[in-house]
Amino acid sequence: MARIRIPARIRNPLAYVTFVLLAVLVLTAILGPLFLHDRAEAFDVAALQAGASAAHPFGTDALGRDVLARTVVATRLSLWLALITVTIGVVCGAIVGSVPVVLGRRAGRLVVAALNLMVAFPGLLLALFLAMIFGVGARGAVLSMAVAFVPSFARLTHTTASGIANADYVSAARLLGTPRRVILRRHILPNIAEPLIVNATSQVGAALLSISALSYLGFGVQPPSYDWGRMLADGLPFIYTNPAAALAPTLAIVLAGLAFVLAGELLTQLLGDRRAHYTVPTATEATSTTEVDVPEAQVLNVRGLRVTVPGDPVPFSPVLDLDLTLRAGEIVGVVGESGSGKSLTATAVGHLVGYPNLVTCDTHRLAGVELGTLDRSARERLLGTSVAMVFQDPMSALNPTVKVGRQLSEISEVHQGMSRRAALERAVDRLRAVRITQPEVRAGQYPLEFSGGMRQRAAIAMGLMADPVLIIADEPTTALDVTVQQEVLALLRRVAEETGAAVMLISHDIAVVSEIANRVLVMYAGRIVEELPVEQLSSATHPYTRALVTSIPDMTTDRSVPLATIPGRPPHPAARPAGCAFAPRCDRAGSGCREDEPELEAAGHGGRVACFHPIAVGATIPVRRGA
Known part of the structure; x- marks a missing residue:
């Protein structure tokens, strides 16, 4: 049985702590409502606003319900709302931030100007304003915070996409006449996915805190449902007589936010340490080189x-x-x-x-x-x-x-009408023509696996794909x-x-x-x-x-x-x-x-x-x- 190799960069105590925290959060969100739902909803009239005890480690609320059990059960809804918020914000932000790359210059400038204006407006104030429009409740809180997150993700998308859009391989795609939407889908979005994913992971903690803040202010989750913010709203009025009731959801928010911030950092290390895996195709002799018409003098x-x-x-x-x-x-x-x-x-x-x-x-x-x-x-x-x-x-x-063979074969597919398989065979032949050893293997590798000289040879081979x-x-x-x-x-x-x-x-x-x-x-x-x-x-x-x-x-x-x-x-x-x-x-x-x-x-x-x-x-x- 093959052993799973853990990258050396994440074999450290911080990574282990991150994995443990995430595992605890996931298991709590899955198992908590299954096993503690009844205890979290049980009333104990004899223990209203009771302090910490063996029966109730974090005390009880105003109705005598166990605070610890309710905190555990609230994990699922709290995390779910935060994840949904970030997902909507990332998707909408990526779309808005990519629009200037696809649209013309004038329309793109208008979008960028609107984006700059939204970024200048404080996110939480924007969320409070939108909450009045979308209405109170979990749905309104999610939509409000998602819209508030859109400008930051859109700015990140636009900044990174603008840098990629000026890269030489994008210029080459434009020279090939590739449509803008295809350039966006094949060349720009894959290259900006990494910073978006890392940023989104880190922002889950911020979304969790923001959703909890809206619930605490009365704009978020409404009774009888509850999340950690709703529990804070119920416990903070009794902070001097029963501080444990507010301490449990506070600790939960802090630990969950810390877990996702650490996860973002860990994901950065993982993506930075990634190595492309590839399969070795069956070695076959390439077909005869396509005849090249001798151009005019x-x-x-x-x-x-x-x-x-x-x-x-x-x-x-x-x-x-x-x-x-x-x-x-x-x-x-x-x-x-x-x-x-x-x-x-x-x-x-x-x-x-x-x-x-x-x-x-x-x-x-x-x-x-x-x-x-x-x-x-x-x-x-x-x-x-x-x-x-x-x-x-x-x-x-x-x-x-994108794998080298795929980048080369795309030229023949677009301009010579070849099938994907025939184009890949020609790409292998072109790599062989520029004296790259094991061209069948190299065609399945990424540019980072090539040396500088091999990359230059591959660039010349790409130029030879269309004669x-x-x-x-x-x-x-x-x-x-x-x-x-x-x-x-x-x-x-x-x-x-x-x-x-x-x-x-x-x-x-x-x-x-x-x-x-x-x-x-x-x-x-x-x-x-x-x-x-x-x-x-x-x-x-x-x-x-x-x-x-x-x-x-x-x-x-x-x-x-x-x-x-x-x-x-x-x-x-x-x-x-x-x-x-x-x-x-x-x-x-x-x-x-x-x-x-x-x-x-x-x-x-x-x-x-x-x-x-x-x-x-x-x-x-x-x-x-x-x-």
Whole structure:
């Protein structure tokens, strides 16, 4: 017989105390009314308001009924009312808090504004006001307190849902054209369930106290029914002559509230220590890889791309009039310092830039189709099947509550019409294609069971589920060690060769790009300042590109002197200087550079450069080194 393994985090005295308290409460609620109901209702005229004695350990009430027996019997109703209150509050709060995610911007703002107003109003005062509307009695008390609890649960739901809604895997689902209600059900609600459950467990004690308070004030449970609050109302008038009568329900409320607070803390530990259990499917050889249609020679053609974001006092554009072309099977590296607009360009190409940012362009052709001529559903269908996004952080790109195989197979189910079984088989095949060992086993695991390199491979496999013609890899190796970094780069190169897909590799590290790219685009202050073949990097003619190349140490670098640096900092997009944006940091800049913006023109290395005073191909320049 298998032994039940208790997580180490809960093998402590506090956990045992919590289990004991909960067990006592549950058994008391179940067995108390069965065995003590008659004793709790029995009148003893000779012992009216009697103090504590052997026959009545906590004395009797005004009618001579045993207080201890009544306290035990009242456990069921008291706990039941508290649980019902919290359940209604959680369900309604989750619905209200999720509504802004599903509705449009304007309707969502109205809901959030109403929610903020309700949160600002004290809960107990709101409950008292609602009790006058719903009427006295157990039902009115439950409804009043449930409505009073809704704002707090809705605020928690909205806060956590807003964070999840900005995750990369939700952005990917939007790119696939997944309906909002499906995103809410599959990606948002499962990921916010944990804090809601933990908070709800802790709030049972608060609900118990609140319901008891309403009963004590006369708005809750009415005679002949009774809960702990009703017993307090009967016992407190005699607190000086018979304090034991009020002590029993008070102790019960305190212990029950403590039990649920401890249960919430224990549940937090349990959920934090959880490990996904999975079954190992039968190992089967995957079917032959689906043939991929070789895309047109020109996979992507973007002209005049501009991204505008709100600013104070006026909007500004981190990406300005950018032209971009990628061909089938080509790997194009986009490099530049942080803030140059690389990632924003990638998300704009994938139509993932959300409100309030604005994206405009003169031409945006993908696989020969002009996206501006398509309606929304057709555009999302094309993007969902033709573009694959590989994000910097694979853990944020994968939904932690859904198994990896299921996340991959959903793409084929939605866009290729496959059955669940066929889609899962293709997911296993894609995992095998990116060199993940035991893909049948791994498909049944959660992302947290993958290493960083495996998660990045799984993210690439997800992009290959729908046979994309364009793969956008945004800093795919930043968080990986050197060995895994080389494996991921080699994988991207192999995918481009085998599928014919074009790859846009975003990176701040020009050395990484130089390893696999065919062509390099150098961005500075939202513009492309140089475009050249990767083998011509050492002959770059733009001073900024040459400075980037020079700043990369190699085996011949003199370690006795500081590394080469680029003086100054890139300008903020909202404060871009007139003329060439690199002029304030450039030794070759003249007066004309500070007045006019250079255009991209043909250069001697076979590419293009935007510079009034480019460096001659093959020429050397002095290297600036840090202090």
